[in-house]
Structure formats: C-alpha cells, structure tokens
Amino acid sequence: MPEKQIDRPGTDKGLSRRKLLTAGVAAGGALATGAVSAKAASTPDPLITEIQDWNRYLGDGVDANPYGMPSEFEKNVVRRDVAWLTADSKSSINFTPLHELDGIITPNGLCFERHHGGVAEINPVDHRLMINGLVDKPLVFTMEDLKRFPRENRVYFLECAANSGMEWRGAQLNGCQFTHGMVHNVMYTGIPLKHILNEAGVKASAKWLLPEGADASAMTRSLPIEKAMDDCLVAFKMNGEALRPEQGYPVRLVVPGWEGNMWIKWLRRIELGDAPWHQREETSKYTDLMANGKARRFTWEMDVKSVITNPSPQAPITHGKGQTVVTGVAWSGAGKIKRVDVSIDGGRNWKTARIDGPSLSKSIHRFYYDFEWDGSELFLQSRAIDEVGNVQPTKNELRAARGVNSIYHNNGIQTWHVKADGSAENVEIS
Amino acid sequence: MSKSLKLFAAIGLILASTSLAQAQDADAGAKVFKKCKACHAVGDGARNRVGPHLNSVFGRKAASIEGFKYSKAMSVAGSGGLVWNDETLAAFLTKPRKMMKGTKMAFSGLKKEKDRANLLAFLKSFSPDAASAAAPETPKKQEIAAAPAPTEPKAKPVAAKDAPIPEHGVFHLGRAALVEEVKAWDIDIRPDGQGLPTGRGTVAQGEPIYTENCAVCHGDFGEGTGRWPILAGGQNTLTDERPEKTIGSYWPYLSTVYDYIRRAMPFGDARSLSDDDVYAVTAYLLFLNDIVTDEEFELSNENFNNTRLPNEANFFADNRKEEPQNTARSEPCMTDCKPGKAEVTMRARVLDVTPDSKEGEGAGAIE
Numbered sequence: 161m162p163e164k165q166i167d168r169p170g171t172d173k174g175l176s177r178r179k180l181l182t183a184g185v186a187a188g189g190a191l192a193t194g195a196v197s198a199k200a201a202s203t204p205d206p207l208i209t210e211i212q213d214w215n216r217y218l219g220d221g222v223d224a225n226p227y228g229m230p231s232e233f234e235k236n237v238v239r240r241d242v243a244w245l246t247a248d249s250k251s252s253i254n255f256t257p258l259h260e261l262d263g264i265i266t267p268n269g270l271c272f273e274r275h276h277g278g279v280a281e282i283n284p285v286d287h288r289l290m291i292n293g294l295v296d297k298p299l300v301f302t303m304e305d306l307k308r309f310p311r312e313n314r315v316y317f318l319e320c321a322a323n324s325g326m327e328w329r330g331a332q333l334n335g336c337q338f339t340h341g342m343v344h345n346v347m348y349t350g351i352p353l354k355h356i357l358n359e360a361g362v363k364a365s366a367k368w369l370l371p372e373g374a375d376a377s378a379m380t381r382s383l384p385i386e387k388a389m390d391d392c393l394v395a396f397k398m399n400g401e402a403l404r405p406e407q408g409y410p411v412r413l414v415v416p417g418w419e420g421n422m423w424i425k426w427l428r429r430i431e432l433g434d435a436p437w438h439q440r441e442e443t444s445k446y447t448d449l450m451a452n453g454k455a456r457r458f459t460w461e462m463d464v465k466s467v468i469t470n471p472s473p474q475a476p477i478t479h480g481k482g483q484t485v486v487t488g489v490a491w492s493g494a495g496k497i498k499r500v501d502v503s504i505d506g507g508r509n510w511k512t513a514r515i516d517g518p519s520l521s522k523s524i525h526r527f528y529y530d531f532e533w534d535g536s537e538l539f540l541q542s543r544a545i546d547e548v549g550n551v552q553p554t555k556n557e558l559r560a561a562r563g564v565n566s567i568y569h570n571n572g573i574q575t576w577h578v579k580a581d582g583s584a585e586n587v588e589i590s
Numbered sequence: 591m592s593k594s595l596k597l598f599a600a601i602g603l604i605l606a607s608t609s610l611a612q613a614q615d616a617d618a619g620a621k622v623f624k625k626c627k628a629c630h631a632v633g634d635g636a637r638n639r640v641g642p643h644l645n646s647v648f649g650r651k652a653a654s655i656e657g658f659k660y661s662k663a664m665s666v667a668g669s670g671g672l673v674w675n676d677e678t679l680a681a682f683l684t685k686p687r688k689m690m691k692g693t694k695m696a697f698s699g700l701k702k703e704k705d706r707a708n709l710l711a712f713l714k715s716f717s718p719d720a721a722s723a724a725a726p727e728t729p730k731k732q733e734i735a736a737a738p739a740p741t742e743p744k745a746k747p748v749a750a751k752d753a754p755i756p757e758h759g760v761f762h763l764g765r766a767a768l769v770e771e772v773k774a775w776d777i778d779i780r781p782d783g784q785g786l787p788t789g790r791g792t793v794a795q796g797e798p799i800y801t802e803n804c805a806v807c808h809g810d811f812g813e814g815t816g817r818w819p820i821l822a823g824g825q826n827t828l829t830d831e832r833p834e835k836t837i838g839s840y841w842p843y844l845s846t847v848y849d850y851i852r853r854a855m856p857f858g859d860a861r862s863l864s865d866d867d868v869y870a871v872t873a874y875l876l877f878l879n880d881i882v883t884d885e886e887f888e889l890s891n892e893n894f895n896n897t898r899l900p901n902e903a904n905f906f907a908d909n910r911k912e913e914p915q916n917t918a919r920s921e922p923c924m925t926d927c928k929p930g931k932a933e934v935t936m937r938a939r940v941l942d943v944t945p946d947s948k949e950g951e952g953a954g955a956i957e
Binding site: 276277278279290291292293296297298299300301305306308309330331332333334355358359360361370372376377378380428429431433435436437438439440443444447449451452453454455456457458459460461463473501505506507508509510539543545550551553554557558560561562565569575577585586587588589590 | 696698758759760761763764765766767771772775776777778779780781782784828829833835837840841842843845846849850853854857858860904905906907908909910913914915916922923924925926927928930931932933934935936937938
C-alpha cells in the first residue's frame, strides 16, 4: 500500500470537537488531503500522469469478504457513543452518523442502538411469540409460523424520544450525530400486527396491548389497540436482510411515527388488557416533566423535525467558497413532510429546499439547498412542515411551553454556526 | 469443516498465543477495567460486589472466593480444575458466556485483543504470584480451537405434514398456549393490583436483601453510586433547576416498582429474587423513601393497594397539540422574520462535553 492514503479523521471511538479541529480544519490540510477540490493546476497531477498500483495490480477476487464491508477509507463512518450519558454500556445508547449518510435509508450497521439490558442473543429456532390476555385463544408462534403470514414492506423512521434531549438547556454537543443521531430510517418486512392478533381473536373488552421483549430488561410498553390495529408491524427483516441482533433479532415491533422505546425488540409476548399497565418506561421514564412539576404521559407521537447534516460540526466545509451543497433530513410522526425551508442567516430569511428521493409517510425525507457560498459566516437552520400543517418550532418556543427538564420530544430548530474557515459549531442565537 | 476453515482456526490459535507477547500496558488496562468496575473491585480492601473481588486472580482457582455465591457453571469449572491465568482469562473475557455457558457474569465480552492484553497486565499488578503462575497447561486451548465453526443453518423440513391444521383464526397459524406457559411469562402488574403474585415481605426483611443485591449500584440509602440510578429522596425537587426523580418523588404507582424489580433487577441477574423477596425489597424502598416509617411494615398482595405514591396526581395526558407553538397555525414567515443580525448566545464549545473531551459530564444527561 502506498503511503499517500487519505487521512481518516477520528477513526477512534468517540470524536471530540477538539480532536476534530486538530485532525481537520485547524491543522489545515489533513482533511484537505482527503477532500481536494479541483483547482487550476500548474504542474500535472501525478495521480493522473503516473500509473497507480490499483491500476496495475489485481485486486481481491470475489469472496474476499463473503459478507461485504465498506471501503477501508470509510472506517470513520461508525456509530459513536457518549459515555457519560448512562452508567453502563448495557443500558446505553450510541448514535447514527447522520453527517456521513445521504438519501433516506440508514444502513443496518449504522442504525443507532439503545438497549436496557444489553443485546439479547437469540437463536431464531428458540424464539417464541405468545399472545395472551383478553383473547379467545392464547397462542404461541414460532418464527416459522410467523413467516407464513402475508407480509408487507414499509419504510419508517424510528426516533428515540430522547433524541436532542441533551440540548434542552442550550447547545451542548458538537455534531449532528450526537444532537440528532438517535434516529434511523429502514425498510421493514413484516406482518401487520392485526393479522396476528386476529388469529388469537381479540375480545371486545381489549383496549390496550402490552408488548414485551425477551431481553434481560424484559422491556414492556402499553400500546392502545387502535394503533395496533392501524399500522403496526411485527418485523423480521430490515433493508432486506434479517434484523440485526441490536435491533431485535429475530423479531421486533414496528410502531410507525411513535417513539422508539415502544418498538419492542426481541418481541416475545403481547398481552391484551382493558387498561394500561404504567410500566417503568412510561412512568419513571418517557414522561415529560414540565416547569410546574407536573408531567405529561403517553406522549407517543414524534413531532415534525429536521436537521442539516452537512455542513455540521463533524462535517465542515473544506472546499472554500463557491458552489456548496447544504443537505439534511426531515421527518414527522404525523405523515409525510410537505416542505423544508433553509435559512443561512439564522432565521431572518428562508428559502424552500428541494426534497429529493421517495416521500413516504412517517419516513425520513432528504432535502438539499444548493447555493453559492460567498465565504462569510453562516447561521444555518432548517424548518420542516408536515402534510398535516405542523411546523417545526424554535427551541425557545418549546422552552417557553415546557421549561427545560422534559428530556424528551425536543424537535426545536437547530442552528450551526459556519465560520469563514468552513468549520461549524452547535450554537444558540438571538 | 472445510479445509480453509480449519486453516482459519489454526491461524486463530497462533494469533491468540502470540498476541500475548505483545506489549501490554497496565495503565491502559486500568481504563479497560472501568468496564468491570460496576461489579468487581481490586486493590486494598477490595470486597466482593456483584462479582467476586479480583485480587490475586492469577493462579487462583475459579470460584474459590469464600462467601461469594458463584453460578453452578463457575463452581463446576473450578472443581474441574479451571485456574485463572493469561490464557484462561483471555478466553473467558473474550466472551464469558461462550466459554462458560451458564456463568452469571452479565458481561458481553472484550472484543479487542489489545484491551484484553492491557487489562490482564493491569490485573496482574494486583496478583503478586502472577509470575509463578505462568500458564500451566490447561484444557482451554482446545476450547479456543474448538470455537464453534459457523454452522450452515439448514432449514429442516418439518415432519409435521400429517398434523391436522388448527381451526382458530384466519390463517390457522400458531398453537394454543398452555396455562403453565402463560404463567411463566405473564408477570406484569397493573396499578389496580392485577397480576400481583401471592406473597409478603417486611421492611426489616428487605434491608439485607437490598444490601446484598442492590446497594452496590443504588447505594445503601438508594442515593445511587456513581451514575447508577437514584432510588430514594428528591421529594419536592420537581420544580427545581435539577429535579431528582425517584420512586418517592416522581413515580406514580407502586405496582411499577414491584413489576420492574421483578422483571429486570438486579441488573445482570434478572428474575433471581423470589416473589417474597421482591415484596420485601419493595417495602424497604418505601421505607428509604419515607413513605412507610415502621420497620415491621409488611407489604403483601393483600394490602398492596393501600399504599399510594405521593406524586400520583401529577401526571396528565398528552396535550402537546394545545401548546402555543402548535395552535398558531399561520403560514411560516419567509422574509425579514427577525430584526437585526443573528448573535451567538450560547455555544457547545463552552461546555465541550462532546465525547472524548477529557473533562466533564454534560448538564442534561438523558436517563
């Protein structure tokens, strides 16, 4: 391997802003080796005039990687965690590297993880799904049984209710991976939950469901029957392949548009009842404490939200002024995204961005704003509007309504301050 | 096993033994040990915690610390001659449950060779006899080599062709759940007491159970050690700048305490307490939260509903749609929406709690 590899900033786990700056922009050029804009050249480029190794010698044959891996030059594209957030990695979180992705689908290996008792390792042959409670006939299914039901394919975002939860008191984390990375967007193959419930025969008195996981936290949440009968899926594939263990292999619940904690992984049981259970994750956690000391509960739907992923603190502008792509993602638990506006002056003036790629209900949408950067500082913001007419609020509007201790459901507008050198920082502005 | 797979396993072995010769760094190992700290102590005065203390672990027979309740798997391995040394520890720590099915060490493993080597160097510094214990021949080598070769998951056609198709439902899939099966899994409890098992326990009985199984993480008084959750106190802090949400200050229902402890605690050893133990620990948590004051107070399925938690009335249904920013549905402004130039009022850099920045934990940690 020749020495002139491109630099891979921050290949180690957990990237600090300080590190990023030394690795990239401030040190000048480390990043630029990897990202060179074509400028007028006076001497010929040896990459063109000299024959390169990859052009002369044979590369790996087929089967070098029976399960294909990303290019070694993409090693920095990984999930990262914020160790201080939780006491232990078995009840913790890591974040999707949104700033490295494009389009609308999140690759399986990059979907953020949140577990409460570690990743359960379950041989599908040993997995069972039980339906009990207010049904005519309690049933047990094997994975093979489940795969005989009619299937559907649907693309949905999953967002943790605590996404952006660290930003309630003000700008805290430098990078959209950390401020917004508890979201992913995946195509699921699964069975409409109603088919499975009808198989057991739902009693008229059944109003609530309690899905339960098989992991060491035996995760549970109460789910109203209307939602269960509407669009929930019992999914066993993501993006065409089996669910990843960390996403609930062999089978998980999909609760479109609703907070991620309800999408029970390693789904092993669904009980039907006539009242909610008030489990730990809907009392102690996932309730939203207001400034007056009272708390909102059963805040299931995820609000309309967007964030600019590039440029952002982990993805500064390295090419200097001129033609520039601003891009980001938007989603809403209420349906499709109708429009995304972008501001480069901190919300004084807005331009409507271009949405490209599939526009699906309760799925991430990709937007672009292409413009000519004059090299002056920018205050980048994005504002999403969904098909129902919900408009993404400012963070200050949310604080005025709720205070700063609600942890969950922060869908406020994010600001990135892009400086003349192209570096970007998470800020709050007047 | 195919030829290439055998070769692969052999290479794996060579790698496993040579890598130990690599430079090991006890300081770096101290960092890795953070992953063990929740459960293990080393150094002066180290006591058993969730796991046994790890002083002089090199050369020590597995499951040999008096007074620690090992799993059957660990005890059997110990009496079968398993001695901790570089090789056996490396094998165990790579994937505890792979090497020892049935160990109660709830730890998924140290994937990185380097982390393991450094950690062992660190542990060695607490094992005065480490040098003399230099790897006696153990059966572990074989176990590494015999690491299960990837089996081709072959779908076996079921011989149930002749079984009658069930009559229930639309698709006639699945089978009837047996009463014992439902009983084994259906352990949830509702605020009205539905689901409570028969049983009882007093505050006084709960104290030793709590001290032995819970206090390492949650603190002797429920105050929480390190970043482990706080379980008691915090009354009247919900409107403070830093509210403390505990069973006593925040949780609406006692049923949730029983339900959650029974399904998920102690962390890493769920479902290990008896129903009576859970009643006793729940009673003890009421005591730590000053909700009951009598040490002879007994909680049972019969009197469970008599105890209410103080914050029950302070929860309300989702009304986000009524918030000002959601009710004012005018067309969003597009030009000259705010006066003056944007000024920075706060920057993330000031806090610099982004991962890897040395100092600091963030202000608003999520829970």
